[in-house]
Amino acid sequence: MGAAIFALMMYRGYGPLVGVLSALLLGALAGLFTGVLHTVSRIPALLSGILTMICLYSINLRVMGRPNISLSENLGHRTIFVILRDAFPSIPEVYVRFVFLLLLLLFLKIVVDLFLQTEIGLSVRATGDNETLVETQGIDPNRMKLVGIALSNALVALSGAMFAQYQGFVDINMGIGMVVSGLASVIVGEVLLRGKTIFVVTLQVILGAVVYRMATAIALNWGYHIGFKPYDLKLFTGILVIIILSFPVLKEKFGRSR
């Protein structure tokens, strides 16, 4: 969704900044849609998200016009990475990309960390923790859910827009399986790093995502030697998440003997 909107803005002749901002805004709107499904229609959270994604699949196709479109420089699209490459001609492009993404990541982490400590941010966290309490303390839990979902979806759309620029094209299927990878990343992060403060939790998410991506890259590169094919990846991701999610139950059942 973020990528599609970004591509649309690029094709309309706007720069990457407008593209990214539009992606953020429409991502938040899509989040609000999910939120309304959940809070007003009382559809379970996960199902609300899936329903929104199904709707967005068609909308994205409409926005893009066809399933796959290029953001190639040859077509005159100057993505943020092209602009940065030209701004620092003496530095190899990989480093420019790396440093820029690192800075963007740091910036977002700081913004999210700060937000979660504001009055609204704290109310959102408390809602996730104990809805009854939040109600007795005069906070409307549904409103806080909307705020939370809108913001997180804005961030997801931002990633879509950045990823499209990074790979130089937008594909209708690029978002498939992202929910499970996201979940896997969060879990990997929790395993890698202990702690519950906001600073640590956001770091867990970042670290988890990086390590998870590295793990899949390694698996894709070396999996051939033991007979696996790239299309096995989703199966392994699924199995990994199933195992990790079942872990608490399994531990309870079999852990007592130890």
Added chain:
Amino acid sequence: MLKLDRVNKYFFRNSPDERWAIRNLSLEVQDGDFVTIVGSNGAGKTTLLNLISGSYFPDEGRVTIDGVDVTHLPPHRRAVYLGRVFQNTSQGTAPSLTIEENLAIAYLKGKRKGIRMALNERMRGIFKEKLAEIGLGLEKRLKERVGLLSGGQRQALALLMATLSQPRILLLDEHTANLDPKTGETIMELTMRLVRENRLTTLMVTHNLQDALSFGNRTLMMDEGEVVLDVAGEERKKMTIQELLEQFNVRKHKTFADDRTLLSS
């Protein structure tokens, strides 16, 4: 102060499982009253509190607080009038937030929330002072997560949070029932102090008949969604646990044989 006017509440209405939980109940609580509520399981005590807090809406009748009709106001919109502590010690606090963050939520109750930082040094000062008054040493643990606290500590914090923004009415739903007797006593002492200091009108549901008579100035007994006994003043002062039990039997012609009630007296 608090008024319920011919309130009816059904569960699973118009289905074979229909239950008439609150039956034509009218109740008026005066400013500064401390009402204790007893009754067997399923008598409607918690349902009554839920109707006052807005967790449930009545099917018929009106609920007014301070002359304001709150009958159909959702819980968060009538929260300024109310503080509530639950039996379950994990219900009154947010476990993965720190002590100071929990208190900040309570401190900000009724205020418009913006994108200012939720906590500042001035607030921390207030929290430390309030926590020191409880005497559990929590003032030195502001940055610890509430999930790490014991049930008694959490209940003390929940009480503080419920009363921090000075509501008019405090609803206590068997808030000492899950604690050991010693801790329960401490929590009751704290309750009485906070009620006195904040001049709160209080409704306390309890299974402990001794507590029901020794705390507060008025006692209600509920059964099958009705108030079957309402005593205050001299009559109540002279009443013993035995008499309270007998009253119940006389009015309902059956034994009030809830072993929890008997054991806790």
